Amino acid sequence: MANVDTASMIPGRTPGVESNQDRLARIQKGLRRRRAAEMRFRAYGAGAVALAVGFVIFLFGSILIQGIPAFWQPAANLKVTFDPALIKVDPKPVQQPGQSEAEFRRATLDWERAVTMVNWNRVIENAVREAAPNVEFTAKDVQAFVSPNQRFVLRDMFVRDPGLFGQTVEVELLLSANVDNWLKGNIDRSLADDRQQLSPGARALADTLYADGTVRMIFSYVLFTNADSRAAPAEAGLLGAFIGSLYMMLIVIILAVPIGVAAAIYLEEFAPKNKLTDLIEVNINNLAAVPSIVFGLLGAAVFIGYFRMPLSAPVVGGLVLVLMTLPTIIIATRNALKAVSPSIRQAALGLGASKTQMVFHHVLPITYPGIMTATIIGVAQAIGETAPLLLIGMNAFVATLPATPLDQSTALPVQIFLWEGNENRNFFEPRTAAAIIILLAVMLILNAAAIYLRSRFERRQ
Structure with missing residues (x-):
């Protein structure tokens, strides 16, 4: 039996042409399908965010529950x-x-x-x-x-x-x-x-x-006023580790910030575009992704093995963290310089400013918020590093407060590592959680300072 086109049997319907009603139904079906897909995507996104927030709340909640009792003795x-x-x-x-x-x-x-x-x-x-x-x-x-x-x-x-x-x-x-x-x-x-x-x-x-x-x-109070102690665990504190971390952060700020900012300015504004600068840029980007433990191996081999610098000293830890922080500061500063509008450079040069004047008087002030944010975030990242410090001997037990960066010391994350491995686990597990709370508080303060300084510099501009 021959196929019969049923559409031709409908009065007023042209064979092979879609009617407005069918077209509208097809469009509405597609819209419903797209809305359903969008709703599913939103639900997946909200679920992922809720799951991540739940994990964070669980992590911080467990740390707080375990660590807060250690603040009383x-x-x-x-x-x-x-x-x-x-x-x-x-x-x-x-x-x-x-x-x-x-x-x-x-x-x-x-x-x-x-x-x-x-x-x-x-x-x-x-x-x-x-x-x-x-x-x-x-x-x-x-x-x-x-x-x-x-x-x-x-x-x-x-x-x-x-x-x-x-x-x-x-x-x-x-x-x-x-x-x-x-x-x-x-x-x-x-x-x-x-x-x-x-x-x-x-x-x-x-x-x-x-x-x-x-x-x-x-x-x-001894948690904040005493150094570590094995003879009297109840009087063990974090002051020695905090001073050691402070010395290292001062070294990072004094060395990494000016060197990193200067290198970024030269590479972005003054360096010729050739194979050598391309190689330098590639290596800087690669160094930013190198695991921190590799910098610890480098520090142990160069600063301790070759230069014979003191073992377990904040000066060595600071130099290792400088090497680790430099790529972050250079990359962030270059991104801030790239974000400056070319019209500012052209206007400065058009008014007769030299290239140096253009960079330091007109371009660089605009990038202060980004540079400040990158610097503080880099320092906050460095203060929480443990692996490179373990390789240069900063996991040694030190019961005295370091008077200079050349004295033996430890750092806050390393002190947490040492307390977690203490044999008196019933006492030191809550104390370890309390030390983690203190370290997180320091890092939050540094990040809050970065946000405040960035917003203040942005308002000035």
Whole structure:
């Protein structure tokens, strides 16, 4: 049977020609399909953003939940008696007429040495016994209860004020890391005695004195005022690592910023366009993508191996971070220079300005916001680097504050790495999270400064 065109059977319909109604239906169907695709794309985008934000919230939330308790630690308000029966030392020397400064200094040092030899642990034990008369404990329990270095707190108080001899004063003493774990519930209290970090007497002291208010949670100021410590983990702080990071950032700012900006200006405005400059540009772009650990290997080989610079010193870490930050600053500065309108250059040259005057008087001021932003972001990136610093020995334990960039030190991210590997995980895991919070706060402050400076320079223009 022959095919029959049904459209020709419809009255008023020309065979082979689409009617307006069919065309409208086809267009509406296509629009519905496009709108549905657009809605799906928006839903996928919103879902991806929500998932990313959820991961970020989960990450920061877990860090905050774990780290915030570390900003408080237990301390005991004890009435300490500087008992003459225990502190058997002569009065503090006074410079006599005709006595030289060297002799007076020697006498003072001898007196301070005698003060150091006093059994300050016994002084603390007597204060604890007075605070908890109904608790059975031994001298060893007291040493496990109070942080080990607190005896030096009493010694220094007496050295500063010998008038405390025979007096009773209220002193706030930090408690040990194990007491911190016990009171914060980081240790299962139902474990047997042989599996507990604290002896029964020390645990009884902690519970009794915490219940009557003698022991309370105070802000952990030592986290900001002390260097790292292995002998007294409860008194370990970040000040040494912070100073080390500060020295390195100063070196980065002093060296990387002027060198990077000058190199970008020369390559963008003055350098001839030839194969050599093309090779330099390609290598700069490649260096920006090189893993940071490669810069650590370079620093260990060149600065330490060849130039014999001090190991684990901020000056070496700063130089390594300078090499790592330079490509970022050069690329960002060149992009800022490229964004300047050519009409500004042409107008300056047309008015008789030299090329140098055109660049430094007219082009460069416009790029200040971009250069400032790139610099601070580069510094913020450098302050969080860990891998290159590990390779130049900045993961060594340093218990003193660095006085100069040549002294041994560590850095904030490396200190976080060291604390995370500490054997007392119950105590140092929250402290590690607290250190991460501090490092993130520093980086957020630097990024906020970049945004503020950029907006301020933009308003001036």
